[in-house]
Amino acid sequence: MAENQWPLWEVFIRSKQGLDHKHAGSLHAADAQMAIENARDVYTRRMEGVSIWVVESKYVHASSPDDATSFYEPANDKVYRHPTFYDLPDELKHM
Amino acid sequence: MRVNIHHMSVQDLEKIFQDKIDADIRIEPKDWMPDAYRKTLIRQMSQHAHSEIVGMLPEANWITRAPTLRRKATLIAKVQDEAGHGLYLYAATETLGAGREELLEQLHTGKAKYSSIFNYPTLTWADMGAIGWLVDGAAIMNQVPLCRASYGPYARAMVRICKEESFHQRQGFEILLTLSKGSAGQRRMCQDAIDRWWWPSVMMFGPNDDASPHTAQSMQWKIKRFSNDELRQRFVDICAEQVKILGMTIPDPDLKWNEQRQHYDFGAIDWDEFWNVVKGNGPCNKERLAARVRAHEEGAWVREAATAHAEKRELKKDRA
Numbered sequence A: 001m002a003e004n005q006w007p008l009w010e011v012f013i014r015s016k017q018g019l020d021h022k023h024a025g026s027l028h029a030a031d032a033q034m035a036i037e038n039a040r041d042v043y044t045r046r047m048e049g050v051s052i053w054v055v056e057s058k059y060v061h062a063s064s065p066d067d068a069t070s071f072y073e074p075a076n077d078k079v080y081r082h083p084t085f086y087d088l089p090d091e092l093k094h095m
Numbered sequence B: 001m002r003v004n005i006h007h008m009s010v011q012d013l014e015k016i017f018q019d020k021i022d023a024d025i026r027i028e029p030k031d032w033m034p035d036a037y038r039k040t041l042i043r044q045m046s047q048h049a050h051s052e053i054v055g056m057l058p059e060a061n062w063i064t065r066a067p068t069l070r071r072k073a074t075l076i077a078k079v080q081d082e083a084g085h086g087l088y089l090y091a092a093t094e095t096l097g098a099g100r101e102e103l104l105e106q107l108h109t110g111k112a113k114y115s116s117i118f119n120y121p122t123l124t125w126a127d128m129g130a131i132g133w134l135v136d137g138a139a140i141m142n143q144v145p146l147c148r149a150s151y152g153p154y155a156r157a158m159v160r161i162c163k164e165e166s167f168h169q170r171q172g173f174e175i176l177l178t179l180s181k182g183s184a185g186q187r188r189m190c191q192d193a194i195d196r197w198w199w200p201s202v203m204m205f206g207p208n209d210d211a212s213p214h215t216a217q218s219m220q221w222k223i224k225r226f227s228n229d230e231l232r233q234r235f236v237d238i239c240a241e242q243v244k245i246l247g248m249t250i251p252d253p254d255l256k257w258n259e260q261r262q263h264y265d266f267g268a269i270d271w272d273e274f275w276n277v278v279k280g281n282g283p284c285n286k287e288r289l290a291a292r293v294r295a296h297e298e299g300a301w302v303r304e305a306a307t308a309h310a311e312k313r314e315l316k317k318d319r320a
C-alpha cells in the first residue's frame, strides 16, 4: 500500500472579525486550496470561523522547548516593564 | 542558567517530565517524554480515532431510511462529526511521530483495535436513538475527563470533540422520546433497541479495575483520569434515572438503588461476550473491517486525482 502521502498543513482560524487567527489543528491535503477546503469541513462545521490560514507544516519554525529557560531569561528580571512597578500616590487620578 | 537536556540522565528527564504532569503542566509535541508514554498515547489515541471512523458505519446504515428530512439532516451531521473527530485525533496522534498511512495500515490489517461497540448491528431506526443516548453517552463519560489529559494536542482535540458530542446524545434521546410516545409498535421498538444496546454500552468502559493492569500507570501519566469502574458506575447512575423519562426499562433485573452506597447496584457483566467481540468474533467485526478497507481502496483514485490536480496547478502557476 505504498502511496504518496499528502503533505501536512497547520490550520489557523479567525473566529470572528477583529480577533487573531488561532491554531486549530492540522490536516493532510494535496495543495493549499484543498487544505483550506478541508479545514472548512473539519474545523468550521459550526460557524467557528470567518477566515482560514493554512501553512504547510514543514515551513513552521519553532523555538526549542529544551532551551526555554535560557531563551526567555532576558525578560525574567525586568519587572519595571510592568505598570504596577511604579509607586505613585493614590491621589493621582486617570493614570 | 542554561538547561541542556542533552547533558541530563534519563532519570532526571523522567523526573522533570513527571513533575510537570503532577503540576498539571501540559506536555507538548517537542517536549521530552518517555518512550512508553509516547507509545501508550499513540495506541490509545489511534484506537480512539479508529473508533470514530468505524463508528460512522452502523449509523450510516440508516441515513437513507431516516423517517423524516429533519432526522436525516441530523443523522448526516452526526456522522460527519464523527469523521471530524477521527481526523482531530489522527492529527493529534501524528504529532507524536506516527504517520497517517501507518495508522490506517494498522486499522486495515486488524493490528489496531477500535471500540467493540461498533461490531453490533443496527437493526431498526430506534437503534439510532439508542446509539445516541447510550453509546455517545458512554463515550462522553469517557471523554470529558480526557479534556484534561496531560498531552496538549490530545486534550485540545478532546475539548473540540466533547463540545460536539452533546448534540449527538441529545438527538438520540429525542428519537427515543418520540418513539416512546408513539404507537405500541414504536414503543416496542424503542424498548428493544435499549435492550440490545444496554450491555454493550456498559462494556464500553472496559474490563473491571482489577483486570486493567495498566490503569495505575495511565493515571500517573494523566492520560486516564478515572478508573473503568468509576466511570461505568456514573454512567449507570445517570441512565437509570434518564430511562424513567422514556417510560422504558433497563434490561437488568439487578439494577437497584443502593441507599448506603448512594449508587445503583447493577448485574454482572458477561465478560465472555466482551472478549469474544474484542477477539474479532462479534456479529459485525468482519463486515465493518471489510467496509473500511473497501472504502479506502475505492478511494485510491480520488487521492491520486487530487495529487495530479495539485501538480498540474503548481505547473500552471510556475508558467504564469
Ligand SMILES: [Fe+2]
Pocket: B052, B081, B082, B085, B161, B165
Ligand atoms: Fe465522536
Ligand SMILES: [Fe+2]
Pocket: B082, B136, B165, B168
Ligand atoms: Fe458522537
